Amino acid sequence: MGVLEWVKRWVTTTNHKDIGILYMVTSIYFFLVAGVLALVFRTQLAFPEEEILTGSEFNQAVTIHGLLMLLWFMSPFEIGLANYIMPLQIGARDLAFPRLNALSYWLYLASGLLLVAGFFVPGGAADMGWTLYAPQNVLLTGKGTVLAAVAIILLTASVTVGTVNMVVTIARMRAPGMTWSRVPMFTWGVLFSVLMMWLAFPPLAVGAAALLLDKLLGTAFLTSVEGGALLWDHLFWFFGHPEVYVLLLPALGAMADIVSVFARRQLYARRFLLIALFAATALSYLVWMHHMFITGTSLNVRKIFSVTTALISIPFEMATLALIMTLYKGRIVYRAPLLYTIAAIFFFILGGSTGVFQAAIILDRAFRGTYWVVAHFRYIMVGAVTLGLLAALYYWWPKITGRLYNERLAKIQLILLFIGINLLYLPQFLLIDMPRRYYTYPAEWKLLNQVSTLGSYIVGLGFLLGAYILYKSLRHGEKAPPNPWNAWGIEWTTPSPPPRHNYEGQPVVRSDGRIEYVSEASLAGSGVHIPDGGHSYTFHEHWSGNPALIGLALFITGLGIALSKALMLAGLALLIVAVARWVRDDYYSKFHEEEPGYMETWPFTGIDKNRLGMWVFVTSEMFLFGSLISVALFIMSRSLAWTPGYIHHDPYLGLLNTIILFSGTLFYSLGYYTYKNGARIKPLMLLMGTFFTGLLFLFIKSIEWTRLIAEGYTLSSGLQAQLYYVLTGVHAAHVLIGIIATLYLIFKMALDKNVSLTTLIMLGIYWGIVEIVWTILFPLFYLI
Template identity: 40%
Template sequence: MTDLPPQTSIKRWFVTTNHKDVGILYLATGLFFLVFGGVLALLMRAHLWQTGGLGILEASEYNQSVTTHGLLMVFWFLSPFAFGFANYIVPLQIGAKDLAFPRLNALSYWFYLFSGLLIGISFFQQSAFAGGWTMYAPLNVPMFRTVTEATAGGNTTILGLTLFIMSVTIGTVNFLTTIHRSRAEGLGLWNLPLFTWSILLTVWMMLFAFAALLAALLLLSSDRIMLTQYFSTEQGSSLLWAHLFWFFGHPEVYIVFFPALGIMFETFQTFTGRRLVGRKWVIIAMVLVAVQSFLVWMHHMFLTTINLEIKTLFMATTIGISLPFDLMVFALIYTMVKGRVRFTTPFLFSLGALVLFILGGITGVFLGAVVLDYEFRGTYWVVAHFHYVMVSGATALFGGLYYWWPKISGKMYSEALGKLNFAVYFVGFNLLYFPMFLAWETPRRVFHYPGSTQPYHQLATVGAFIFGASFLIMFATFVHSWIRGPDAPDNPWQFSRTAEWATASPPPLENWPDRPSYTSGHLEFVDDTATDGGVDGATANGGAMAEDVHRTAVATDHADHASVWPFMIGVGMFVTFLGLSGLTPYVAEFAMARGLEVAQPGTAEIRYPLLTLAGVAVLGYALFEFGRERFRAPELAIAERWPFDGVGTTKLGVWFFLASDVVVFGAVIGAYVFLRIHIGWNEWGPVPPSTLAGLFNTYVLLTSSFTVVLALVMAERGNRSGLVASIGATLLLGLTFLGVKSWEWSEEFAHGVYWFTDLEYSVYFFTTGLHALHVILGLLLAGFLLYRIVAADAYLEDHRPVEFFGLYWHFVDIVWVFLFPLFYLM
C-alpha cells in the first residue's frame, strides 16, 4: 500500500507512516492514558478523604489503582506525549522530510497503543498487577501474591510493559538515526534547536536505560509464566531487582524531563524575544546530566544492606548531578531578566514548570542525603517530591501543546481560556501536592493514615478535583479552537526562531516544497529540480552516501507514506502477549507433577493457548508481508551526517539496535554473575551435562559467521548460486546449534532437572534460552533472505541486506563466546 487516504478517512490513521500523523496519534493516545490514570488518581484521593477511607475501594482494588496509576503516568503518558511532539516537530526543525524509518515509526506507535490496551484489559482478568509501579521483588512473583494476582491479570501488566519497551527501542533507534543522518545541509549538531537537542540526549539515555528494564522484565516474565526463580528466592533476588530497575529508573527521571526542558528553552526564547543565555553551557550541562544519570541509581537503595562507603559515594554523585541543573535553571531566569516577557499561555505553563521543578529539586536534595533518606523514605515526602518533579515536566509539555497547537491544527486558541486553564491548573496542583509535604509521616501506598494528618489529606483531595477540572478546561479550549478558532498564520509568534515556523500551518505532507539549507548561515530553500546535481551531489555534499544513493534517487513525489503492515504486526503482538498471559497455570501443573511446591495460580483456560497460536500466526504473516513490501522512504539527497558520514542509514540503525541488545544481554549475564557471587562462586558448578557439546556448538557458530561473510562476498560478486549456498549453509549450521542445544536440555529433563528446579538451573535455562531465541530469529531472517534470492534474485544488485543480517548474526555468535565459558567451564 502506497496511497495515503485523506485525514478525514478513518483508514488513514491505520495505515499512515507520515511522522506528523504518527505524532498526532501519540499526542491523542497520550491524553487518553492521562485521563485513564487521572481517573484512578481521583478514585484514590476520594477514598483517602477520611482516616479509615470512605470504602470506595477495597484493599486490593486500592493497590491495583495506585500501581496502575503510577505505571500509566510514568510510562504511557509522560514520555509518549513528549514523543508526540518529537515525532511532529523534530523532522521539521532539522529540515528532514520524515523520520529515517517511517514504517518502524508507525510500528512503534502501534506497539505503544496495544501495550496500553493490555494494561486496561488486565483489570478484567480478575486482578491487575498490585505490587506498586516499581514492582519490587519478591512481591512481583506468583508465589508471593494472592491466587488472582498471580494469574493472567498481573502477567498482562508485565507483558504490556514489555511490549511498551519494544516500542521505545524501535522509536529510539529511529530518532537516533534520523537526527544523526537527516539534518539539513549546513545544520551541525552544535546548532541544533534546543528542543531537538533535548530529544537527542533523551533517546541516547533511552537506548541504554530501557534495555536494562527490558532485561529485568524478561526475567520477571520468566518467573511469572515459566516459574523460574530469579526473584522468588532469598538469595539476593530483591537486591538484584533493585539494581536492574533503578539503573533504568533514575535515568527515566531525566528521560521524562529533558523533552519538557527543551520545550521550556524554546518557549522562553520565543516569549522573551532573546536567545537563551549561556546556550552552549546549557547544552554541555545537559550532556553531563545524561552521562551522570547512570551513576546515581543506588541512592534509591540507601535502605538496603549495601555498605556505607558505597552509599556515601552515591550520595556525592546524587548531589553532584544537581549542579548542571542549577546552571540550566539560572540560564532560564537570566533569559527572562534580560528579555521582554510576553505572558502568553505557553509561557505561563513553562514558567509554572520552572517554579514547580525548583521546589521538586530542593525537596529532592533531602532524599539524596543518606541520613535524611532513612527518615523520609517510604513516606508522603517522596510522593510529593516525585510529583513536583515529574508533573513539572508535564506542565511544560502542556505549554508545548499550546505553543505548537497553531502549527499542528492550523487554528489559533483563545488566550483567555488558556490563561484560565493555567490558573486552575497551577492552583489545583499545589493544593493537591504541597499538603503532602506537611503530611509526610503518612506511609506511601497505604489506604489509611494517622488522624492528625487528615486535614492535609482533605486539602489534597480538594486540590485533586480542582486539578482534574483544569484538564476539562484544557480540552474545552482546544475543542473551541478546532471548531471556532481563527486560522493560524504560518508563524503566529513574533520571535520564534526554529524551522517549523517556516512552513505552512499545518505543514504539507513532505514538509517543504524545496530542500532546506543552512550553508549561508541562515535557513533558505534550494530548488534542486533546477539543477542536475541533486542526487549526484549526494556523495560530495552529504558525506559517504554511496550505499544510499538508490533510495535518494527516487523522486520526492514518489515517496511512500502508507503501509498497513505495522498495524497488523501490532495486532499480532497484542494477541500473542494476551495469550501468553494465561499460560502460567499450565506450567504450574507441569511443575507440580514434577515435585515443585508452588501456589496454584488459577484455572487453566484453553483460550490462552489458542490466542497465543493465533497471535503468532498473524505476527508471522504480517512480518513476512512487511519484509516483502516495497516501501520508499522520503529522504534528503544532501544532508549533514557527522559523525556518521561513512555509515549508511539502515546500517546505522542496525548498530544502534545492537547497542541496545548488548545492554540486554549484559544485564542478563550481570544477573548471573551477581547471583553467583551472592551465593558463593564455588557453590555453583557448571550446569550443562556436557562441556564437549558446548565446545562443539562454539565451533558451529564460529563457522556460521564465516559462511555469513562468504555470503556477503558472493552477493558483492553477483554470484547467485554461491549466495544461495552460503545462506543455506548458515541455516544448516544454525539448526545444528539448536539441535545440540535441544539434546542438552532433553538430557537435563531426563535426569529430573528443569528450569524451575533450582536457581542455578533457572539462570542456565533462561540465559541460554534467550540466546537460542536470538538464533531462531536469525534463522527466520536467513530463511527470508533465501526465499527472496530464489524468488526474485534479490541482493545481487544491492547486497546491503546481507551485510545487515551478518551484523546481527555476528552479534549472536559473540554473545555465545561469552556464555560458553561462563556456563560450561566455570
C-alpha cells in the same frame, strides 16, 4: 470520507505527523484513566478511616495510576510531540523508518491496553505500587501483574524501535546547513531522552521477563532469598532513575525554545546548557542505587552513589539558570506558552531542591516511603514536566492544528493548575510522617489530606478546562498563520498545519541563520528524479496495515499469556501472518527509499541509515543480553548452591557448539566477500553453510536439553538450572531468528532479487551479537 475510509487511513498511516497525533491522543486517553484513578484515591484519602476503596482496590489504583502516568502518558506524549515536531524542526520529510515508527505506536497502544485490562481479570490489576517491588510482585498478586509484565516488555520493544528511529533521523536527516550547533533545543532534548531510553529500558524488560517467568513457570529469580528482591531493585532502578530524565529533557528542551522565542533573544549560554544536558544524560546512568540506600547494599557503594546523586543536580541548576538568564533583560512577550514555562521553572526549582536531600544517605533513610518523596517527585513530574509539556502543546498547537486557541482561557487554566498543584502537593511535604500508599489513616493527618484532595479537584478542573480550550479551538478556532509567535526555526516557515510532505522544496539553513527553500534538483545536481510532474521535492507516502496487525497480534498474545493458552496461540498465529506480510513487502522492496545525499549527516557520514539503525538496535539488544548476564552473575555471586557447570553439562559438547557457531559466521563473511566481488553462486553456497551451522547448533542444543531434562535437571532444580534454561533458551531463539533471516536472504539472492551489501552487513552484525553472547554463556554455564 466515510467512517471505514477514515479508520483505514489512521490504521495504515506511517506519516510522522499522523503517528505523532495518534501518540498524543492515545497518551491523553491514558492520562484521563490515570487522572480519574488519582481523583478516586484522593477522595478516599479526604477522610480518615474511609473505605470507598478496599486496601486492594486502593493499591491497584495507585499502581496503575503511577505506571500509566509515567510510562504510558508522559513519555509517549513527548514521543508524539517529537514525532510531529522534530522532523519539521530539522527539515526532514519524515522519520528515517516510517513503517517502524507506526509499529512503535501500535506496540505502545497494545501494551497500554494490556496494562489497563488488568482491572478486568481475576485478582485485579497489579497492586504493589508502580515500582512493582519484589517479591510482592510475584507472591501477592494475580493475573493483572502478568499483564503488567507483558505490557512492560511490549513497551520496551516499542521504545527500542522508536529510539532507533529518532537517533537515525536526527543523526542523518538534518537539512543542509542544520549543523549540530543550530539544532533546536527541543530536538536536542528528544535526542538526549532517547539516548537514555536506549540503554535504560533493556534492564527493565529483563526484570519484567524474570517476573513473568516467576509467575508462570515457577522460577525464583525475584523470590529467592539469595537476593531476589535486590535483583529487581537493580534492574528496575537502572531503568527507573534515567526514566525521570527521559521525561524531563524533552520538556526542558521545549521550554528552552519557548523562552528564547518569547524573550526575543538567543538562549543564554546555549553551549554550556548542552554540555550540562549531556553530562546529565551520562550521569543519569550512575545514580540508580540512591533508590536502594535502605537495602542491604554495601556502605562504600552507597557513598559513591550519594556523590553521583548530588552531582546530577548541577547540570539541572545550570539549565534552570540558563532559562532564567534568557528571560533576564529580554523583551518578554507574555503569551500562554511562556507563562506555562515560567510556572514549570518555578515548580522545577521547588521539586529539584527538595530532591537533593535524597542524595544524603541519612536523610534518605528518613524520607524513604513517606509523602515527602511523593511531593518532591510530583513537583517534578506534574509541576515541571506536565506544565512544560502543556507549554509545548500550546506553543505548537497552532502549527499542528492550524487553529488558534483562546489564550485568556489558557491563562485561567494555568492559574487553576498553579493553585491546584500547590494545594495538592505542598501539604504532602508536611505529611512527612505519613507513609505513602496507606489506603486509610487516623484522624491526625486529616486536615493536610483534605487540603491535598481539594488541590487534586482543582487540578482536575484545570485539565477539564484545558480539554474545553482545545475542543473549542478545533471547532471554532481562528485560522493560524504559519508563524503566529514570530518565532524562528524551520517548522514556522511551512503552512499550519503542514502539508503531508512538510515543505515545498528543501529547506536549507544558510550560514547567517536564514532559512531558504531550494529545489532538491539544485542540491543533488543533475540526474535527480523529480516525481509528480516537476515538484521541487521528493516524497513517497507509505501506507501499511502490518504494524497495526502486529500490535493486535501481540495484544491477543499478551492477553492469552495471562488468561488462556488458546488465545495465546491464536495471537501467535496472527503474529506469524503479520510478520510474513511485513517480510513480503520487504521482498518486493515496497518501502525502499534512497537517502538524499545532501542532508547533514556528521558524524555518521560514512554509514547509511539502515546500517546505523541496525547498530543502534543491536547495541540495545546487547544491553538486553548484558542485563540477563548480569542477572546470572548477580545470582552466582550470591548463591550458596552454585556448582561448577561441567558437573551438569558436557563442556566438550559445548565447545563443539561454540566452534559450529564461529564457523557459521566464517561462512557468512566469506559469502559477503564473494558477493561483494560479483559472484552469485558462491555466496549462496556459503550462506547455506551459515544456515546449516545454525541448524546444527540448535540440534545439538536440543539434544543437550533433552538429556538434561531426562536426568531430572529441570526448572525446579534451582536457580542455576533456571538461569541456564532461560539464557540459553533466549539465545537459541536469537539463533533461530538468524537462521530464518539467512534463509530469507538466500531465497532473495537465488531469485535474483536485489540484495544490497548493507543488508548482508546487517546480517553479519546480527550474527555477531549472537556469537558475542555465546562467548559469555558458554563458559558461564559449562566451565565455571
